[in-house]
Amino acid sequence: MENSNTLKLEDGARIAVIGGGPAGSFFSNFVLMFADRLGLDIHVDIYEPRDFGVVGPPGCNMCAGIVSESLVQNMATEGINFPTTVVQRGIDSYVLYMDVGTVKIDSSRREKRIGATYRGSGPRDVKEVKWDSLDRYLMNLALEKGAQHIRTRITDVKWDADAETTPLENRRLVLKTQNGKTKTYDFVAVTAGVNTAILKAFQELNIGYQAPQTTKAYIREYYLGDQAIGEFIGPSFHAFLPTMPNIEFGAIVPKGEYVTLALLGEDIDTATVDAFMADPTVKECMPPGFAFDKIACWCGPRINITGSAQPYGDRVVFIGDSGVTRLYKDGMGAAYRAAKAAASNVVFHGIARDDLAKQYGAFCRAMETDNKLGKFMFAVVRQIQRFRFSRRAILRMAMEEQKRPPTAHGGMSMVLWDMFTGSAPYREVFIRTLHPVFWTRLAWNMAVCLVTRAETPAATRTALET
Ligand SMILES: Cc1cc2nc3c(=O)[nH]c(=O)nc-3n(C[C@H](O)[C@H](O)[C@H](O)COP(=O)(O)OP(=O)(O)OC[C@H]3O[C@@H](n4cnc5c(N)ncnc54)[C@H](O)[C@@H]3O)c2cc1C
Known part of the structure; x- marks a missing residue:
């Protein structure tokens, strides 16, 4: 320890990453890479209970699965190009539907491309899995770098000594798993998203963390088959701006032989979804007479509407949705950028709250400022x-x-x-x-x-x- 508010990561340090979604895998990857550059020997455990090889919601991190152009480019600079088994479809145009008409916009004119992926192994009713889960692919990159995957859920966190009386360099965080085992860590990265109870345990640790505010979104998958996808959906992102009070935006995205419908807005309930599906612009996009009640899979995940005011504390950092993410769009790209900023801060600058406030704190504040502008634009x-x-x-x-x-x-x-x-x-x-x-x-x-x-x-x- 150098002074009362600075603490460096030391050789042999043990790091826990709670959650093996994009934020957890990106952070594990970067922290191992940066430590290696510094010649620092660290151990990283990723706690993730989900099996991304399972179809339906249990194996899926509930999202529309669009990989933004900036994320594709950022990954490419790290020498990682998403394989075609992970990116279901390259999307090169979008169709905007409003009650006053429809317009198709070809983004390839500006060489902008995005990809559609499955976070897990596909919809619940899938007969044959023909693709790879994005989250599994990203986690494997971290495991190849040396991280260990522990397939269990973290249920609680405590200090191993009294936080009031014990200096920071002499106390560590103890994580408890769902089977009652405990393990002590020098540093913890919380990358558990917002659809989890663990954030409450960190709030109760009194480190200044408050979980982000969220609202309910909605996702549904439909089977269309290759022919109907080619005929009606194509390699396009179908965007809807309905005039319904609590829907900001709706999208239909092709993935393999399926389409994903995602609705973002405020506390979207079943009645809102039904009203959206009955909208003539939505019917226009799908094959004539399509049976909208033949749902292949669905979920109602929560989505951030504000970030955490202080997504870090002594020996702990909150990354991705658990910390600060981009409003509504490109959550995975935001997780990538935040994970890189956090890992760099942890390895090169320190792991006390004041260390994290400088670089990572500044990064999160900049993202929140950008989100305020996003709110204004919406x-x-x-x-x-x-x-x-x-x-x-x-x-x-x-x-x-x-x-x-x-x-x-x-x-x-x-x-x-x-x-x-x-x-x-x-x-x-x-x-x-x-x-x-x-x-x-x-x-x-x-x-x-x-x-x-x-x-x-x-x-x-x-x-x-x-
Ligand atoms: C409707 C909707 C559509 C979206 N569409 C897109 C999109 O098209 N493109 C995009 O980039 N983003 C999209 N997002 C946002 C995106 O899903 C998130 O920003 C992104 O998943 C955040 O990654 P993360 O790793 O922080 O959290 P998550 O992806 O939520 O991962 C958290 C992980 O932590 C694990 N976990 C939770 N609790 C525990 C625990 N106690 N112990 C151990 N592990 C735990 C979970 O199992 C999970 O694997 C969308 C979100 C919603 C709601």
Whole structure:
């Protein structure tokens, strides 16, 4: 120990990682890599009860499974290219559905690509597993680096000495597993997501941690088969901006022979999902007469709406959803960036609360600031959705852009693509909306749609598609 608020990771240190989702696997990977660079010998245990080889919710971390363009690029810089057994489909375009019409936007014009993956081994009713779980793939990368996987759940955490009277260098964290065993660690990374009870135990440790605020989202899988996927869905991300009060956004994404439906908003319940499925724009996207009650799999996971105010404490850090993540989109990309920042902080700067506050704390504050901008932008989208003429203007502007060569600011098409897929920070997207050409075109389209007669949705749709 160097002074009262600094503590370095030492040779032979034992690190526990609670949760083997993306945040846990990325952190394990980076902490072992950075320690190796420093010639530090550390031991990493990943606690993860799930078997990602099991189909349905028990083997799955409940998410739409879109791997953002920035995550694909970041992984590539580490020399990791996702295998085709993990990335189900490359998505190179999106179709935006609104009550006033539909527009297809080809993102390959700007060389933007994202991938669709399964976090587990696929939907509950799957007959033959033809793909690999993303989470299992990421965890295997960490295991190859030397991490150990312990297949059990952590149920409690305590200090091994009185925190009031014992200096930090003389006390460690003791984790208790579901089978009652305990183990002592020099450092703990909590990467357990938000669909877990363990965060409460860390709040009760009085280290200044408060779990993030969350709301209920919804995911459903449908079997379509290769032919129907090719005919109706294609390699496209289908995005919906319905005018329903508690839905911010809906998406239908192709994966193998299935599609995943994801709904984000506030406390989405079954009635909201049913209303969404009955929406004509949703029916338009799927094969005619499709039986929406033939659900292959579903879940109602929680999703962050705010991050933790202090996602670190003495000898502990909270990464990914358990700490601070990106609002609504690119949670896995955010987990990657946070895991790298945390691992670098732990190895190179220290493991006391004040050590973590500097580098990792600054990283989390920057992400929360970006999320505030994201919230503002979603609020603007909500206002736009209130008026039929402004909805038509957005659609018209995106449609017009498809006829022209791509511009530096990307226009409405790329603003929407980045907001839906999380391929760029909200700040970057916001700055692009301040470009004079963007504003001029938006104002022009607003004016045109204000003075021209609103066509019927079907007529508008046809006009926009031809
Ligand atoms: C509806 C919805 C759609 C989404 N779509 C996308 C998307 O398309 N793309 C994207 O990038 N992000 C998406 N996200 C966000 C993404 O799911 C998360 O940001 C991401 O999974 C966070 O990773 P994580 O490792 O922090 O947590 P998780 O993925 O939740 O992993 C936590 C792990 O910890 C384990 N665990 C929990 N408790 C314990 C315990 N007590 N002991 C041991 N292990 C434990 C769990 O089993 C789990 O494996 C979506 C989220 C929702 C809700």
